[in-house]
Amino acid sequence: MATTLLLSPERVLTTLALLCMAGTAALIVAVPVHRTTSAVPLPQTAIIPPATLMHRLDGEYNRAGKPVDAPRVAVRIDEPLEIMRYQVTAADYVLCVAAGACKHPDGSPLRGDLPAIGVSYADATDYATWLSRETGAVWRLPTDREWAHAAGSRFIDDARGLDPDDANPARRWLADYEREAARKAASDPSPRPVGSFGANEHGIYDVAGNVWEWTQSCQRRVTLDSANRTVGETSTCGIYVVEGQHRTMIPFFIRNPKSGGCSVGTPPDNLGFRLVKEPHWRDRLAFRLRQLLPRGFR
Template sequence: MKAELITAALAAAIGIPGLWLATPEPVLQTETAAIAAATIRYRPIGNFHQGGKSVVPPEQMRQVAAFEIMKHHVSHAEYAACVADGGCKRADANPADDSLPQTHVSWHDATAYAQWYSKKTGQPWRLPDEAEWQLAAAEIFGDASVETDSTDPAQRWLRQYARGVTLRGLPGPAQDPKSEPGTNSNGLSGLGGNIWEWTAGCMQNGELREDGSLTFGAPYCSARITGGRHRAVVIDFIRDASVGGCAVGLPPDYLGFRLVKEG
């Protein structure tokens, strides 16, 4: 499959009509992991208030329906096939190996790939929402915001940053994109490295009632949740959050993605 994708992308890039005509449509096959329905402890990210003051939202119990998710990140070869077919924009940077994850893509780029991939496979694919990603990530899931009893957002942010730096383990500029070897308990690879993943989740807004429950307002969907060693909220058109454009949390080193199959 990788060879066909690379050949098709190369033929289109260098303009060899005969080669393109001689190359069949890329065979798009993707390994998925089946994630069973579960109830998770989930903390929304965003701006929350109580009595006119900013507060930290409490954890909630959230039900997540069963779903299928790609075992691997979308690779450069797979993304290049979308670019060659006119369904995706070129990334700002590409990995040295075509089999490595495609990074330097925005939320809009990832969504465009999902639309193209759905058309090519005849099956509906999309980005996972943030609760689905958390459930699929299992023991790899990191939330740098939960380990504090403080209701002061400033103190919480400082602890987020400190814990995020520790989890990141990078004293200087980000190293090359790296997926950790092996798989997690759900069979997903590439988690735990320095590649964060786009989700469909939006930055939330709401009020905390006196009884501890939340009332949500309209979400701010120009900022999307990314999952990795910690969660962060990144502006949807950003391709490299390490140099700016991170709305909440320590900026991700690299941005990649994987998809969920509907139905």
């Protein structure tokens, strides 16, 4: 009589790892790639390898009742990040609208090669849900840290650069004024065709261009003590971090930030988005197995 042996995922990984170490690595690494067919064109993506980056944390920080710059810390991205090379275009977005899965964006219809703008956080997540259903892959908005990782050298540090012990509020006000005035002077409210702002070192286009991008990171308010230790934190998941020429926070329903809604600093001119593609379990397994191999065999 045949016997069925059930193994937990942990046992499967352990068994495969042992086989890998025993010299059958070539067979294991050839894990089949997950492929799907779809009537919707698949977005162009770039895969960014894992890395540790120095990142200024998102959130509003205060110490002794005074605003201070968020700390800049080492952040580890443990898995490869697959993200769209370009922002979702108007042509991409209209397919979701035509399918009845997305709402019409605010404003006049745009050329197809322009980024989709006039979209809220809710609109962006609706599009991600529709694209996931159409392609069989899982698409979602990036986190603040993932967006910074993808932005690479084009991520803009929004710190004031002031001495945190400086008690003069006029210095903070002046620093904020000069920073926001410089941003506004360089701002161009008219969206440009995707690719107009060039690519960074990862092959990601239009980072910090004139379209700000939604993330899934919730607004945070953090209180520090005199030793810069966190003593209090609140999170509001109806307001989300938006990335671009500067980082700001926008409520989930806002499509045109210039018409209202809370934000930090100068409101963004345009709201758009790009998505991250979640790795299939086979891809995750292949990556972890490759990490077990000696460096020369990866």
